[in-house]
Amino acid sequence: MAGHEPIRWQVQIRDVVFGRNVIVVEPVNLYECFIDDECFIGPFVEIQRGVRIGKRTRVQSHSFICELVTIGQECFIGHGVMFINDTFQTGRPAPSREGWKPTVVGNRVAIGTNATILPVRIVDDVVIGAGSVVTRDILEPGIYAGNPARKLRDLPAHGTP
């Protein structure tokens, strides 16, 4: 059976404002976003329009950072971390961007491999465990994990294991 030619778009880096000394491992799909000094962006990452990423933050391979997400400085976004801006609140994907919600991640936040982050606010100095699903705002520093993510414990005092 003869098929049809699909419309083919390419992954690209388009209209991105980079700070100094940013490392990007291609292929990536980055557009209309801002990535500050000394960030690292691993391969197979998508970062969408309007996203802002602070200085020295590392985004590991296969992560998806959607519109309306802001990430602070010195964060670690693990492999395959997925952000969400459309919660399907009306029972289906929002018909327009007006139905999307923002996420704000503070500074020094480490998000473990394969975590999913719904539209929330996360304060500074937080660790999110691998595979967690963050469904509510995280308003105090600490280590959180699970689905839904709950606080496991405080962060160790600086310099202790």
Ligand SMILES: CC(C)(COP(=O)(O)OP(=O)(O)OC[C@H]1O[C@@H](n2cnc3c(N)ncnc32)[C@H](O)[C@@H]1OP(=O)(O)O)[C@@H](O)C(=O)NCCC(=O)NCCS
């Ligand atoms: C969340 C995390 C930081 C917790 O580490 P920890 O404080 O040493 O926790 P522990 O191993 O002592 O586990 C404490 C409890 O939390 C549970 N737990 C730990 N990590 C969990 C996770 N990711 N999801 C769900 N539960 C988790 C443990 O099963 C244990 O439960 P129990 O008390 O009922 O047995 C760590 O497990 C983790 O997920 N780190 C992410 C690492 C990562 O993704 N790195 C990416 C770069 S390779």
